[in-house]
Amino acid sequence: VKELEIIEGIKKQAGKPGKPVAIGIGDDCAVLYKDKKNYLLWASDMLVEGTHFKIKEAGYKKIGKKAAAVNISDIAAMGGVPEYILVSLGVPSGIKKSFIGNIYKGILGTCKPHEIKLIGGDIVRSKKLVIDVSILGTVEKNKLLTRSGAKKGDLILITGPVRDGKKEHLDFRPRLKEARFLTGKYKVSSMIDTSDGIALDARRICSASGVGCKIYSEAVPLTRGLSLNDALYFGESFELLFTMSATQVQKLFSDKALRQKGPSFFIIGEVTHKKDGFRLVNKNGQINTLKKKGFKHL
């Protein structure tokens, strides 16, 4: 995918960031040293009218909601706690003040339950509506989750039935609770949010970890009406995709807190050797390649 190549190019241009940076370009967040016990997490995600939403379909409040939620999801995917946001907003010159108010209502309403504070940003004129949220969060050093720790033999899991990104991409709950539950009690070897579809995001974990993967097509949990194809290749569902050793998964599934009213997790595949590539296996054992495609941001 073009986007991945371009990001690789930027990474080379930018060079190695040096000591106080734990992780630079190439994960859901950048990771900086904060203090002895904690890392600072930092991400930004841009939403553009026409690419990520249509105003008439979405309405201003839901656009604001999504702009906050995709960023919160980035912090969740690293195992952290979101704390602050800046909002850069580009709006058409004639826009009503109440529309701008509704955008911020959507943003602030999504931030409030997590006690995330809006503390600055920018507002400029733009023909098409564009929102870029920058988010800061914190994660305890021993709870940091990255894309790069998956090991051969680990199982691949997902936080919930994949939702229809085409219909529900504006109105999802970032899987913050699930991520904090997992990283607080279990050893999660890698994690990512499925913003671009299971196929592409599993590939991202695999290339960061130097492994391959096998997805069991029948095991992917789908919400009513969603096709496997869209779950794999459309994205915008924002569930968390993660890997754990089989022993850890066994512990997880016998967790009482989980069985009673906790979040639900689903095994959908297995981490394999790098040379085995990216495979999709059905119940009859037929093997297909997991295609290299996903949500087209670019």
Place this chain on the structure above:
Amino acid sequence: VKELEIIEGIKKQAGKPGKPVAIGIGDDCAVLYKDKKNYLLWASDMLVEGTHFKIKEAGYKKIGKKAAAVNISDIAAMGGVPEYILVSLGVPSGIKKSFIGNIYKGILGTCKPHEIKLIGGDIVRSKKLVIDVSILGTVEKNKLLTRSGAKKGDLILITGPVRDGKKEHLDFRPRLKEARFLTGKYKVSSMIDTSDGIALDARRICSASGVGCKIYSEAVPLTRGLSLNDALYFGESFELLFTMSATQVQKLFSDKALRQKGPSFFIIGEVTHKKDGFRLVNKNGQINTLKKKGFKHL
């Protein structure tokens, strides 16, 4: 100005940020507690094709340069040292890879002399080119400069002859050296960068500080060919506007380091009582109101 009203509205909606936030919405950067001795500075500035640049006139490299420079200027205005950036980039779907490369060349070339590291961001599809840079920096607690400390009787200064924002807005050097020189050796009571013109930015200092001001029209230093009107009301010059007590100014102007090869500073006005408003005074003593207008981001 509409932008100021809207920002006031957002500030009300967002509410008080609470303890770990030293300054939220309403200065050049948000300010967070970092450690015993330092604050974390955080800002984002969005540039949109058509509003802030035209691609044909500017070229991709200079657009990248400006995107980095306006953010570095925000950190300078708070007395700090810029350290890291994230870049969110929206580009048309057919754009050449080399054009994207040139944007990052401009960004990285501007960051390099200051040892600022690019550590992440986002890249998406957008009809019009849009860049939002988010920047993190650090400032020693006793060196933090804000908009809110100007006192009646203080003098108003600027870091250099005002340049022609219409022509040079893509290619300016953020006044980082000047700000660090000042905050390291002198008591600066307030500071802002003149992104939107002296009139509007002086007004911002005044409303944050609860004072009025008097600008001496003949004292405003202009680069060759620039009209006073554009210096006051057009902006995009990115000099730093700041206030100091008369005693501090006297010390500053007798500073040997400054007289030999240091930066140059110019007195352009005086801080007055709030009730005296915003005035423009010429050499004959004629008084005009400093108009409430500036660069139209919105």
